[in-house]
Amino acid sequence: ADENTKIGVAGDSAGALIAASICHTIKNLDFQILVSGQFDFFHKFPSRQEFNKHIFVIPIDVLDWFTSNALRNEDDKNDSRVSILLNKSFNSLPTCLFIVAELDPLRDDSYNYQELLEKAGVKTKLVLIKGVIHPFFSNPGDEARTYATFILENFPAPKTFTLGGMRERSENVHEKVNEKFIGTFKGIEEERKIKIDENIEIPITVYTPADVTKDKMVIFFHGGGWTLASRKTHQTIVNMLADATKSVWISVEYRLAPEHKYPIWLDDGCEVTRQILANKTAYGADENTKIGVAGDSAGGLIAASVCHTIKKLDFQILVYGAFDFAGGTESYKEFTSPEHVLTPAVIGWFTSNALRDENDKKDPRASVLLYESFEGVPACLFIVAELDPLRDDSYAYQKKLEKAGIKTKLVLLKNVIHSFFSLPGIYEKNCAQTIEAVKEFMDSL
Incomplete structure (x- = not known):
């Protein structure tokens, strides 16, 4: 001066x-x-x-x-x-x-x-x-600032807080953020339903890219704290993954909490996976197709837990998953500031919606880090956000799988917060890295 x-x-x-x-x-x-x-x-x-x-x-x-x-x-x-x-x-x-x-x-x-x-x-x-x-x-990074100042300013504040309003807003925000990718998927998008008992049908969307091969197929579970989000919020990233991997991706609309608490949302995932495996040719696979599961955040837990229940899967792709409801990791303690968006307080709110009581936290199906046996669990790709309270869940779960002799790969996305995966319209570079990592992993199998 x-x-x-x-x-x-x-x-x-x-x-x-x-x-x-x-x-x-x-x-x-x-x-x-x-x-x-x-x-x-x-x-x-x-x-x-x-x-x-x-x-x-x-x-x-x-x-x-x-x-x-x-x-x-x-x-x-x-x-x-x-x-x-x-x-x-x-x-x-x-x-x-x-x-x-x-x-x-x-x-x-x-x-x-x-x-x-x-x-x-x-x-x-x-x-x-x-x-x-x-x-x-x-919010760390140029993408987060863009997300806050350019996109979300298009949405008026909700007059009152309701769960339905939060879900609608989540879908609207994702649609707006990712609008530049609308129409870029040239494959076939098919809405179907899977009947899991006499009264319940679970909606799914089958995304078949134009240049599909029958080498791999992926069953995908969206994130959102078991409470928010949907197939619609994650449609863009799933479209991009289907195109990049030349594989059928099937997105599952499992039932959400708090209306449907644990184990309903997990049982939905297991039963849909079981029926797709039993009828895989009806979804575009053949007898030699390798079938895996994938999910982000809450969906990452569902995908990981499904692999412990259903032993016929060939691979899993877990994007910043929540693998232990106990919390307490170093990253859980490190990223408590509001600028990281997903904080222990927010995780606590999701947990109160997702689980029936404290005992559910001790069930290995809900907290997969509590499993002692990993027999039959398939090869795993971990995608991890560096500035994420759930970061160390992936480190700990990878360590357990490696110790059990399971092939794993972990890709750390630097300087990015938890929620980037479903927002390629903002986190384009990070999502491109993720898509490339998924493609390389699937090609290696």
């Missing part, structure tokens, strides 16, 4: 409070940029209550946890250096840009602080990023 350089401060979330408070203490700053700031330690604003769900990453109990670490005692909350909305004077404060996430418990902090500054004659501007949750700003 030189004598004429304008100097400002900036910060996001807790850092925005620090930046704002500095402006009250140091009077010769020229500007401030406050992103998703927390400007008050009391929960009096409507947005704190409106987005008080773990799906929004920082509900009140998470905010309180951060507060208990940050402050010495309750008296600190009344200090205007900490709760800057308590300040009475705004003299000499510099111009301020507010960046606000629409689906953020802290949203109204910015609205109220802007109002105070405007009333004091301080120049301000507020930019509302629509359809995005609190930690969008620091």
Whole structure:
């Protein structure tokens, strides 16, 4: 800088409070940029209550946890250096840009602080990023920032939180994010149903690429915490995998929790797999076709568990799977910050939906890391996201399979968070790496 350089401060979330408070203490700053700031330690604003769900990453109990670490005692909350909305004077404060996430418990902090500054004659501007949750700003990588600021701003905030609304939004977001790939699959897409008992039929989609071979076939289970997502959310990536591998991929619409808790969603996966194996020629295979299972996240667990139940499978492809409901790994402890999107708090919410009780966590079918025998389990490809609380699940499960003499390969995707796999419209490079790894693995079998 030189004598004429304008100097400002900036910060996001807790850092925005620090930046704002500095402006009250140091009077010769020229500007401030406050992103998703927390400007008050009391929960009096409507947005704190409106987005008080773990799906929004920082509900009140998470905010309180951060507060208990940050402050010495309750008296600190009344200090205007900490709760800057308590300040009475705004003299000499510099111009301020507010960046606000629409689906953020802290949203109204910015609205109220802007109002105070405007009333004091301080120049301000507020930019509302629509359809995005609190930690969008620091999501690692250019793709995550694009995901937050460019795509999700197309979606208005839900008026009320409902599970149905979350599922619909998940499908709409995936459709928008991946829209540039619509129409690129030139093969055949066939909707079918598999009857698993007298009253239940499980929908499946059979994707047959234009240049299909009968060498391999894959049965795929989507992720979404056993609660969200669908065949539709994962259609683009499954289309791309079918094209790249020249194989039939079958996407399964297993029943979701909490309406259908464990073991229903797993039993659905097992029974669909069993029936496809028994009637494989009806799905485009022949007697020599090698058949495997694949899945991401929650679907990765289903795929892995199916391999312990059904011993006739030839391979498995597990994308950042959840293999132990106990948690407690180093990565589980490391990636607790909201910017990683999937946090222990979010995992806890999914778990409460997926399982009936604590005893289910101890069932090896649900926590496959608890298995002691790996007899008949097929070769496995692991795809792992580096910045993922579930990362070490894959490391631990690979180690067990290797010890049992099972062929494995693990591909680590650097500097990427958990949810990249179903979003090739944003994480194009990471998905291309994944597709190439899957193709190489399947070709090697």
